[in-house]
Amino acid sequence: MKDKLKLLIELQEFDNRIEDLRKREAQCPLKIEELEHAWQAEQAKAKSVMERLENLNKEKRGIEREIQDLESRIEKSNNKLLNIKSNKEYSAALKEIDDLKKAKFITEDKVIQVMEQIEEVEKEASERKKKEPELRAQYEKSKSQISEELSSLRKELGSLDNKRKELVQLIDQDLLRRYVMIRERRNGIAICPVINGVCQACHMGIPPQKFNELIKSQDLMTCPNCSRIIYWAQEKDFQQRQSVVS
């Protein structure tokens, strides 16, 4: 029985390792998705900065046209002044020129404000542009690291699966079925040691009589509390056991 149990302990170590690797394998696509998401968000931000810049430049050109328009109207009004005869008309024309100049002044203020905004956004755009190659490299690197991790996980899983198949052939089929059933129902632990009279899976004490039986008997025994297959860990056979799974 001891030898059978040793094989079962071995199998459980294989299965734990395989389960751990499968979990990590499942994480890889999620990590890549997260990475791509972050990269797309970064690119969207860069695009929106460029759009803002484009809009501001459009606005600036519009205001500059307004200023040109005002300038030509001022020039026209100035030319009109030369041909005016009456004082009334003259002062009306002067007022018109004055109003146009005021409007031009306000519009020039507007263009200065827009130019200041352009300067700010251009700075942001150029900083982003400077950082972009580094961010891109980082993104590509992380992505290929995850791909490498995934392929090494798959390689290891393949070799573990093969080794497991070999191991399973050495195990008594009834015992194997029992192991699989308990493992499914008991959170991945089907077989566990008893140390100082305590089941190491459920941490309940094994009644003394049953514990004595465990030490002496050659039969398969289970924990009366959690029903897992148990073995006495202090027995030298089990202490010397060496795992083939690293």
Ligand SMILES: [Zn+2]
């Ligand atoms: Zn137990």
